[in-house]
Amino acid sequence: MQNDLESYQYGARLIVKYWENTLSTEESEELEAWIAASEENRLLFAELTKEATLKEELRQISRFHPQRAWKKIEAARKEKKQVPWVGVVATLIMLLLAITLKWCYLREAPPADKKTDNRGISR
Known part of the structure; x- marks a missing residue:
């Protein structure tokens, strides 16, 4: 299988040179x-x-526009560089909400092992 692939690759290189009219005498014989x-x-x-x-x-090749392709690549690179602000903001909101809820819970619930009087003072 590998030998067939190598043979086709070799033949393809020679055919490309044939198209370009750049075959040497030796390559022409090959x-x-x-x-x-x-x-x-x-x-x-x-x-x-x-x-x-x-x-x-040639028609397929003429449809390829290097400048357009490069613009697409640059646009994709810029998109990757941008920070996903929505995700960052959502994460910060969730973090602040968690801290606030934790603070409220700890403030309202006295520890189970300490007893408090009516004024909220520990004994």
Whole structure:
């Protein structure tokens, strides 16, 4: 399986150089040998070098706009940097509420082991 993957990657690199017209003589011979190595390689090369396939690939590439993509990345980074204020405020409110309730509870309920008289003085 790994050998097939490596073979396709190797063939893909050669096909890209073929498209760019940058194959050296040695690479051209290697591409021919790769094509002849199997029927799958031959069919893949035929498909990838069809004019219709190339036009479709170019159409897909032309739809990509690096500036727009970079703006999306920058916007996402800014969103991550912003502090989630709603969560921070809600947490602070909950903390203050808990402290207030605890303070009120401790103030109203005397300890169970101490007895107090009517004036609230411990004995």
